[in-house]
Amino acid sequence: METIKKVLDKILSTICVVLFGALVLLVTWQVFTRFVLNNPSAFSEELAKYCFVWLVLFGAAFVFGENGHMRIEFIQEAFPKKIKMVTQIFIELSIIFFSALVLLSGGMTITKLAWTQLSAALQIPVGYLYAAMPICGVFIIFYCIYNIYTIAKNKKPLEAV
Secondary structure, three states, X not given: OHHHHHHHHHHHHHHHHHHHHHHHHHHHHHHHHHXXXXXXXXXXXXXXXXXXXHHHHXXXXXXXXXXXXXXXXXXXXXXXXXHXXXXXXXXXXXXXXXXXXXXXXXXHHHHHHHOOOEOOOOXXXXXXXXXXXXXXXXXXXXXXXXXXXXXXXXXXXXXXX
């Protein structure tokens, strides 16, 4: 399981770097064509939107893998070790529930609905934009299961591992 996590971390970090680089190039091109050439590029704005959505969702999944998501630590720190572990497992299960319901189920539904709709400038299915949701939902669920596995295996809270 550790090997899968390391490979997934590497894949997600690489995807995020590539998407961020593409986003910078696309936005730079858009600004150049709009203000220097006075003829804005039709495709770059829409493609930048796709890159941004995918970057945010894949970046969020990567943050879950690094256990860097937002949490209120001072409340959790007040608990003893056993209760802290139970609290962390409850939080991970809540995230799994949310990811399965919203990202997986909702993402699959909206992707199927948007698959027949074409984007204005690129003329590709809008479903590609929404497809990032269920993919990232799977990644987040994997990371949550990994975190629960780590807590159970080591019998320690995540920050103590």
